[in-house]
Amino acid sequence: METFYLVILGFLALLAVIDLFVGVSNDATNFLNSAVGCRIAPFKVILAVAGAGVLLGATFSGGMMEIAKSGVFNPGMFTFKSVMVIYLSVMVTDVMLLNFFNSLGLPTSTSVSIVFELLGASVGVAANEILSDGGTLSELGGYINNEKAFAMIAAILVSVVVAFVSGVVVQYLMRMIFTFRYEKTFRKLGGLFGGFSLAMVFYFLVMKGARGASFMTPELLAFLDDHTWQILGSIFVAGSVVLQLGMAFFRLNVFRVVILAGTFALAFAFAGNDLVNFVGVPIAALDSWKIYSAGGGAVPPEAFYMDALALPIAPPTVLLLLSGIVMVLTLRFSKSARRVIETSLNLSSSSTGDREQFGASAPGRLIVRTMMGVGQVVLAFVPLSLQRAVNRRFEPVEPPAGTEPLPFDYVRASVNLILTAILISTATSMQLPLSTTYVTFMVGMGSSLADRAWDRESAVYRISGVLVVVVGWFLTALTAFIAASLVATLVLYGGRPVSVLLIVLVLAVIVRMNLSKRRDQKKKRIDVRSLDRFGVRTLLNEDVARNYIASVSIFSEVVNALLVDSERALRHTNNRATVLMDEVSASRSLYYTMAKYHGTHDDLDARFLYYRSLTNMKEVCRSLQRVASQAQEHVANRHRIFSGNLAQNLVHLAGQLAETEEVIRDFSEGWASAADVQKKGQKLIDQVARDQEALLAGISEYRLSLRGCELYMTFLQFVRDIVNHYSIVVALQNRLNEICAEDSNDLGDPKGGQASSAPAPLGKA
Structure with a gap:
C-alpha cells in the first residue's frame, strides 16, 4: 500500500x-x-x-x-x-x-x-x-x-x-x-x-x-x-x-x-x-x-x-x-x-x-x-x-x-x-x-x-x-x-x-500533446517587409495550391454529407468553410501591410496581383459557404435528398474537381502551362452544362421541389465559380511570372514563369 x-x-x-x-x-x-x-x-x-x-x-x-x-x-x-x-x-x-x-x-x-x-x-x-x-x-x-x-x-x-x-x-x-x-x-x-x-x-x-x-x-x-x-x-x-x-x-x-x-x-x-x-x-x-x-x-x-x-x-x-x-x-x-x-x-x-x-x-x-x-x-x-x-x-x-x-x-x-x-x-x-x-x-x-x-x-x-x-x-x-x-x-x-x-x-x-512529433498545421509566419516580387510570387503560388485543394476537399465533403443525409457532417463542413474563408481573408489582408513598405514599380505590381488573386479566391470561399449553408439547411429541414443520376453527377463533378488539383499545383510549381489549366477548366464547364440539362429533364422523374432545384443549381454554380475565379488567378500568376522573368532573365528556370498566354474566364456564372 x-x-x-x-x-x-x-x-x-x-x-x-x-x-x-x-x-x-x-x-x-x-x-x-x-x-x-x-x-x-x-x-x-x-x-x-x-x-x-x-x-x-x-x-x-x-x-x-x-x-x-x-x-x-x-x-x-x-x-x-x-x-x-x-x-x-x-x-x-x-x-x-x-x-x-x-x-x-x-x-x-x-x-x-x-x-x-x-x-x-x-x-x-x-x-x-x-x-x-x-x-x-x-x-x-x-x-x-x-x-x-x-x-x-x-x-x-x-x-x-x-x-x-x-x-x-x-x-x-x-x-x-x-x-x-x-x-x-x-x-x-x-x-x-x-x-x-x-x-x-x-x-x-x-x-x-x-x-x-x-x-x-x-x-x-x-x-x-x-x-x-x-x-x-x-x-x-x-x-x-x-x-x-x-x-x-x-x-x-x-x-x-x-x-x-x-x-x-x-x-x-x-x-x-x-x-x-x-x-x-x-x-x-x-x-x-x-x-x-x-x-x-x-x-x-x-x-x-x-x-x-x-x-x-x-x-x-x-x-x-x-x-x-x-x-x-x-x-x-x-x-x-x-x-x-x-x-x-x-x-x-x-x-x-x-x-x-x-x-x-x-x-x-x-x-x-x-x-x-x-x-x-x-x-x-x-x-x-x-x-x-x-x-x-x-x-x-x-x-x-x-x-x-x-x-x-x-x-x-x-x-x-x-x-x-x-x-x-x-x-x-x-x-x-x-x-x-x-x-x-x-x-x-x-x-x-x-x-x-x-x-x-x-x-x-x-x-x-x-x-x-x-x-x-x-x-x-x-x-x-x-x-x-x-x-x-x-x-x-x-x-x-x-x-x-x-x-x-x-x-x-x-x-x-507535448512530446510526440506533430505536424505543424499553422501557417508559416511571414515578414512582409522583405517581400519583393519574387517573394510575393512564392507566397502566391503556395496560397493558390493550398486554397484550391482545401476548397475542393470541403466541396466533396458537402456532396457526400448531403447524399447520406448527415446534418452533423454538414455542420462540420460548414464550419470548415468558415475557417477557410477567415484564412483567405487574413492572407488577403497582408496586401495592406505590404503596401506600407516601399519597393520598385515591379514589386508594387506584384503585390497588387497578389491582392487580386486572393480576392478571387475569397469569392470562391464565399460561394463555398453558400453551398455548405444551403445544404445544411436542406437536410435540417428534412427535404428530399438527391438520388439516381443527379446524385451520381454531383459525385462525378467533385471527382473532376479533385483531378484538377494536380494541374493547379503543377502550374504553381512551374511544371504546367496556363493552357493545361484552361483545358481542364473547359472540360468541367462542359460537364456542368450537361448536368444542368439533366436536372431540367429530370425534375418530374425525381419529383424535385423548387428548393431541391435551387440547391442543385447552387452546387453547379459553385463549380462554375471555382473554375472561373481560378482561371483568373492563373492568369494573374502568369502575369507575375512574366514580371519576374523580365527582370531576372530566368526564363530557363522552371519557376521563372511561363510565356504562354493567359486563359480567359471559362463560362458564365
Whole structure:
C-alpha cells in the first residue's frame, strides 16, 4: 500500500515539472509584453530582469502553498486516503482539462482551474463518504472551508473587473498629465514619477507580497509595519532625487528604470502567486505523506485523519528554488514565448485596422452602440473648449516615415507593469490566488481603452474579447468543478485499477500533446517587409495550391454529407468553410501591410496581383459557404435528398474537381502551362452544362421541389465559380511570372514563369 502512494507522489512530481514548463511558456511571458512592446531595452536584457524576478518570487511563495492544503477543504474531516484521492483527481483533471481547452482554442486560467478542481474533488469525495455513511448532503458544509473558498473565488472574479477599471482610470490620469508628447513634461516630473513608482513597487512587492516568505520573521514584519511611511518616504525622496539628477547630468532614461523595475516586479508577483497552481498540490501531497508516515503507519490510510495538514507547514525552500530554476530555464528557452507576446501585444496595441484576435459578437455590438449613444449625450453637455483641451492631451504622435508604430509608448508600458504587479502582490499578501493572465490582459485592455486605442475599427472586437475572458472564467470554473468531482468519484470507488488507468491515460495525453512529433498545421509566419516580387510570387503560388485543394476537399465533403443525409457532417463542413474563408481573408489582408513598405514599380505590381488573386479566391470561399449553408439547411429541414443520376453527377463533378488539383499545383510549381489549366477548366464547364440539362429533364422523374432545384443549381454554380475565379488567378500568376522573368532573365528556370498566354474566364456564372 505504501508503495502505491509513493507511485502517486512520483506521478504528481512529474506533472508538477510538466506544468511548470507548459505554464511558464504560456503564462509567464505575459509580463514581458509591456517591456518588449515599447522596446525599452534589448530582449535579452528584459529576459534577464524577468528571470531574476521569477527566481526570487518563487522562493517567496511559501505562504501561497497553504491554499492546496487547507484553503479549500477542512483537512481534519478527511483521511489520508481521501486526501490523496483529492490530489490525484485534481492533477489528472488539470492536465486533461487544460489540454481540452487548448485544443478548442478557448481561454482558460490555471488559477481558476486549480481552485475549482480542488473544490470539485473535495465535494465529490465528501459527498460520497457522507452518503455511504447514511448521512445527508446538508453535512457538506463541515468538509469545505466555505469562507476561504468563497473569498478566493470572489477574488478571481472581482480581479477581472478591478484590473480593467484600474487600467482605465490610472492610464487616463497619466495621459492627462504627460500626454503623448511627454518629453517636455517628463523632464520636470520624471524624477517624481520614477521615485513614486519605485516606492510602490517596494511597498507592494516586499512589504505586502513577500509577507509569506519563510525568512520574514515576526520581528521583521513588525518593524516594516511600524515604519511603513518612513521607509516609503525615504525611497520616494531618494529615488526622486537620484533619478532627477541622473536625467539632468547623465541623460538617464527614467522610463527604462521604471519599466525594467516593473518587469522585475511583475515577474516576481507572477511567481509568488502562480507557483501554487503548478506545484502546490504535489507539495501538499508530499506533506500529507510525511504526516501519515510520522504517525508510524499503525493506522490504515482510510482511518488516519489529516488534522495536522491544517497547521502552517513551511514548504522546503529547496523545492521552491528548484521550481524557480525550472521556470527561469523555461522562460529562457521556450520557443512559444515570442508567439505569446505577439498575441497579447495585438490585443492591447494602439494600432487599429488589423485583424483582431477575437471576432465580433452581438453583445459586443450592443455595448459599443449603447456607449456611443451615451457618449454623444454626455458630450452635448460638455463645453467645446473643454473637449478640445482634453482631445489635445490624447493626440497621438505620428511615427517617422518608414517606421512601424510601437504597440504602446513608455507611459502605458509603465502603467501596465506597475499596476498589474500591485494588484497581484496585494492578492498574494492576502493568500488569494489570481489569474495573472486575466489580470494582465484586463489591465492592458483598460489602459488601451483609456488611450483611445479602441476606435470604431476595433471596439466591437475588443469588447467581445473582454466578454470571452469573462465567459471563459465561468466555463473553466464549471467544467473544472464537475470534472474533478467525477474523477474523484471514479478513483474513490475504482481504487488502484482506476488510479493506474488514469495515470497511464494522462501520461499518454502528455506524450501525444507535448512530446510526440506533430505536424505543424499553422501557417508559416511571414515578414512582409522583405517581400519583393519574387517573394510575393512564392507566397502566391503556395496560397493558390493550398486554397484550391482545401476548397475542393470541403466541396466533396458537402456532396457526400448531403447524399447520406448527415446534418452533423454538414455542420462540420460548414464550419470548415468558415475557417477557410477567415484564412483567405487574413492572407488577403497582408496586401495592406505590404503596401506600407516601399519597393520598385515591379514589386508594387506584384503585390497588387497578389491582392487580386486572393480576392478571387475569397469569392470562391464565399460561394463555398453558400453551398455548405444551403445544404445544411436542406437536410435540417428534412427535404428530399438527391438520388439516381443527379446524385451520381454531383459525385462525378467533385471527382473532376479533385483531378484538377494536380494541374493547379503543377502550374504553381512551374511544371504546367496556363493552357493545361484552361483545358481542364473547359472540360468541367462542359460537364456542368450537361448536368444542368439533366436536372431540367429530370425534375418530374425525381419529383424535385423548387428548393431541391435551387440547391442543385447552387452546387453547379459553385463549380462554375471555382473554375472561373481560378482561371483568373492563373492568369494573374502568369502575369507575375512574366514580371519576374523580365527582370531576372530566368526564363530557363522552371519557376521563372511561363510565356504562354493567359486563359480567359471559362463560362458564365
